[in-house]
Amino acid sequence: MEATAQPAYPAQWEADVVLRDGGTAHIRPITPDDADRLVSFYERVSDESKFYRFFAPYPRLSDRDVHRFTHHDYVDRVGLAATVGDEFLATVRYDRIDRQGRAASPPADLAEVAFLVEDAHQGRGLASTLLEHIAAVARERGVRRFEAEVLPANRKMIKVFTDAGYSQRRSFADGAVRLTLDLAPTAESLAVMRAREQRAEARSVHRLLTPGSVVVVGAGRRPGGAGRTVLAGLLSGGFTGALYAVNRELPPEARVLGGVPAFRSVREIPAAVDLAVLAVPAAEVAGTLEDCAERGVQGLVVMAAGHTRAAQRALVRQARARGMRIVGPNAFGVINTAPGTRLNASHAPRLPAAGRIGLFTQSAPMGIAVLDELESRGGGLSTFVSAGNRADVSGNDVLQFWQDDERTRVALLYLESVGNPRKFTRLARRTAQAGKPVVVVRGGRHSGGAPPLGHIVPASQAPEETVSALLRQAGVIEADTAVELVDIGLLLAQQPLPGGPRVAVVGNAQAVGLSAHDACRAQRLRPLPLTGPGDAADAAGFGAAVASALADPGADAVLVALAPTVAGTLGADDLAAALRAASAGTRGDKPVLVAQLALDELAGEIGARGIPTYPSAERAARALAQAVRHAEWLAGADRRGRAFEFQDLDRPAAARLLAGAAAAAGTDGASGADGARPAGGRRLPAEATAALLATYGIALVPGRPAPTVADAVAAAEELGYPVALRAAAPGPRHSAAPGTVRLDLATESELRRAYAELAERLGEPARIRPSVQRMAPRGVDTVVTATVDPTLGAVLSFGLAGPASELLGDVAHRSLPVTDRDVAGLVRAIRAAPILFGWRGSPAVDTGALEELLGRLGRLVDDHPQVSAIELDPVVVAERGVAVLSATVRVGPPPPRPDLGPRRLPAY
Numbered sequence: 001m002e003a004t005a006q007p008a009y010p011a012q013w014e015a016d017v018v019l020r021d022g023g024t025a026h027i028r029p030i031t032p033d034d035a036d037r038l039v040s041f042y043e044r045v046s047d048e049s050k051f052y053r054f055f056a057p058y059p060r061l062s063d064r065d066v067h068r069f070t071h072h073d074y075v076d077r078v079g080l081a082a083t084v085g086d087e088f089l090a091t092v093r094y095d096r097i098d099r100q101g102r103a104a105s106p107p108a109d110l111a112e113v114a115f116l117v118e119d120a121h122q123g124r125g126l127a128s129t130l131l132e133h134i135a136a137v138a139r140e141r142g143v144r145r146f147e148a149e150v151l152p153a154n155r156k157m158i159k160v161f162t163d164a165g166y167s168q169r170r171s172f173a174d175g176a177v178r179l180t181l182d183l184a185p186t187a188e189s190l191a192v193m194r195a196r197e198q199r200a201e202a203r204s205v206h207r208l209l210t211p212g213s214v215v216v217v218g219a220g221r222r223p224g225g226a227g228r229t230v231l232a233g234l235l236s237g238g239f240t241g242a243l244y245a246v247n248r249e250l251p252p253e254a255r256v257l258g259g260v261p262a263f264r265s266v267r268e269i270p271a272a273v274d275l276a277v278l279a280v281p282a283a284e285v286a287g288t289l290e291d292c293a294e295r296g297v298q299g300l301v302v303m304a305a306g307h308t309r310a311a312q313r314a315l316v317r318q319a320r321a322r323g324m325r326i327v328g329p330n331a332f333g334v335i336n337t338a339p340g341t342r343l344n345a346s347h348a349p350r351l352p353a354a355g356r357i358g359l360f361t362q363s364a365p366m367g368i369a370v371l372d373e374l375e376s377r378g379g380g381l382s383t384f385v386s387a388g389n390r391a392d393v394s395g396n397d398v399l400q401f402w403q404d405d406e407r408t409r410v411a412l413l414y415l416e417s418v419g420n421p422r423k424f425t426r427l428a429r430r431t432a433q434a435g436k437p438v439v440v441v442r443g444g445r446h447s448g449g450a451p452p453l454g455h456i457v458p459a460s461q462a463p464e465e466t467v468s469a470l471l472r473q474a475g476v477i478e479a480d481t482a483v484e485l486v487d488i489g490l491l492l493a494q495q496p497l498p499g500g501p502r503v504a505v506v507g508n509a510q511a512v513g514l515s516a517h518d519a520c521r522a523q524r525l526r527p528l529p530l531t532g533p534g535d536a537a538d539a540a541g542f543g544a545a546v547a548s549a550l551a552d553p554g555a556d557a558v559l560v561a562l563a564p565t566v567a568g569t570l571g572a573d574d575l576a577a578a579l580r581a582a583s584a585g586t587r588g589d590k591p592v593l594v595a596q597l598a599l600d601e602l603a604g605e606i607g608a609r610g611i612p613t614y615p616s617a618e619r620a621a622r623a624l625a626q627a628v629r630h631a632e633w634l635a636g637a638d639r640r641g642r643a644f645e646f647q648d649l650d651r652p653a654a655a656r657l658l659a660g661a662a663a664a665a666g667t668d669g670a671s672g673a674d675g676a677r678p679a680g681g682r683r684l685p686a687e688a689t690a691a692l693l694a695t696y697g698i699a700l701v702p703g704r705p706a707p708t709v710a711d712a713v714a715a716a717e718e719l720g721y722p723v724a725l726r727a728a729a730p731g732p733r734h735s736a737a738p739g740t741v742r743l744d745l746a747t748e749s750e751l752r753r754a755y756a757e758l759a760e761r762l763g764e765p766a767r768i769r770p771s772v773q774r775m776a777p778r779g780v781d782t783v784v785t786a787t788v789d790p791t792l793g794a795v796l797s798f799g800l801a802g803p804a805s806e807l808l809g810d811v812a813h814r815s816l817p818v819t820d821r822d823v824a825g826l827v828r829a830i831r832a833a834p835i836l837f838g839w840r841g842s843p844a845v846d847t848g849a850l851e852e853l854l855g856r857l858g859r860l861v862d863d864h865p866q867v868s869a870i871e872l873d874p875v876v877v878a879e880r881g882v883a884v885l886s887a888t889v890r891v892g893p894p895p896p897r898p899d900l901g902p903r904r905l906p907a908y
Contacts, residue, residue, distance in 0.1 A: 129902070243260040360385050700885070716745070798830065
């Protein structure tokens, strides 16, 4: 009998995951080569766990069992294992079942599922994680429901199923609990998955930042060099845990290096080690990692540069497979100023002052610059991670940690790229809504900066302005420079958010106050009339002026402006005391900040006392304006608005049309000379485009192609005069350009004359593709688009039509799905929005109808992932109603949605 060929291995199911305790594991399909691993795993499982799995004493697996549990067709029978190193920690398996006795085709959508977790690893979230992954596999293979039989005493496993968030039914039969789960993702299952993700990733960063013991590998025998610098920083910072040094060239008799116990290998250390700082050449990192794994190291800070992309990828796989996470390579290090830790595992010469700012950077030079700026201005840190090449631990991971960290009040990030923008914006919104503002500088945002070496970032087609708009929508505060990052961070960390834009300016000189007044106006703040004690004021008089400003119910913030005067300067101690005394007599709900001119000695003194200080009024006003805008965002963040509900949508008809039209659609004139498929998918024909939009209640103004003048006349007679004559602009852009449209053609002679003029000006009709269209009402021409970016997701955009808006980039954006409040904000976000609302006596147009159109378009793209882009250009917004004159729809394979799949670390 001929042996059956083994099915192809589904490598796409492999995933690295973070577990509940912060450790990592690798999930992969079980193969026939795993027979010995499975037997060894089963021998380590307790008799009680085996009984719960098989409902009977089952001390060992038979050869038949081993074959059955390791041979799968990856369709009707699938087994997954969670592994660390070469060992199984847990397994899960489903078998498709058909209780109706039907034939195998079509396959049943029900499968029986069962888990087994090694006792030593129970409680780490392995079963919950495996359920997410086996459910995703099942959905891919057409299984829609899981059935599980669990003994009533196996409460842990029952909880795994009931807490998953899937719709479920429960029954009791034959002494067992039977659970049936509907595997369709729900809002609850997604929320459960993300909550578990947050706890696990936060815990993994917590383990890196709060180690009980640290080893520095590569510490030189003499002071100097990366290893000894880190070791000295740990010692001088007062690290509260155990410290070790490793130098492979250490003489056998040497037992101490730099004042700490020293060894020639990590394997020789007689105790478990939590964190290893690898200050060794890149070529030695992989071998050192294996030594660390043997001593139970939980995390690595890899300082070496020079890894190739392939070496970096292998290093990450190696670390995750051994249960570890990596900061780096090319990392500056990590810092935690908590009194119970005092960790300075970095190149920084000293432990920074404790404070409420969390800082993440990729670039080491930027990390140094921000640390220095904070120190010079009296700012303090809670924690700091400089991840270098960001091969594993990223800003997303650290955001998860900061969300629950009581010592962190504001998150500052310097990023050279945003590796997972969809996840980043989700985490940033959640962190900001929890009362912790997120401030970001994106390096290279205006120069097409490349991601760090080896970091794999999907190509984004979105313009820079779109990325910034979506970050703002998520509550992210964008700074342009590292200095501005600190400016904003100090204010948010040390002072309350302002209640509005009204600023009381208190100056010790008229000129200084006027400068601050102008700086506020430039940032669209509302400065109140100037107040101040005069040039010769003492500390008491100055404090009284500040107290009066703080007590003013018409002020939301107080900006103190200082400069040297002929009468002398207030001392830093006296001024800080006066400001503290003034603040003590108020409710403390208004921010106070100081702008000083040529008084740099005040910065550190006052800053250390919790009052942010700036070397100019302009910088102070800009930071304050960012705080005001963030307070406004935060006030509206919980009022997301209502989801759009339309009774006339025909979603099934749209799905049928897309299924048929996508297969028949061809590329348009924008195709390249080599016939390559246009970016963004394949363009639907005009008839299919109109039909698709109609299923969602979006009507196109009737029109007809007019390849000849006779066709144009016939079309006008059919549609009824007056009509418009349009020609496609020469070049790649299909929409109307200046000079390509003739409006209000009321007679045949006018139409013939316009046709001839267009042909003479633009070229032969075959080239310019003329069309005749029924005249739309007069109004404001706008452009509405919805596009699906591979990294950002679906984006809804709006702006006025015409070259002016295009040249100025006056376009607003929102992530889909949108609510009515999102859409109202979108319409009002462009700078030219006043034109829609009756600017300079012109009639206001029907923005309600415009917002409804935006809502319908958003629903269309959100409901049908195969729609990759829609452009409505122009959309005429009249005094009553809207008219869509032209539309383009592109379709393509639905993009992957990793944010909706099971939890997994980014592939590297």
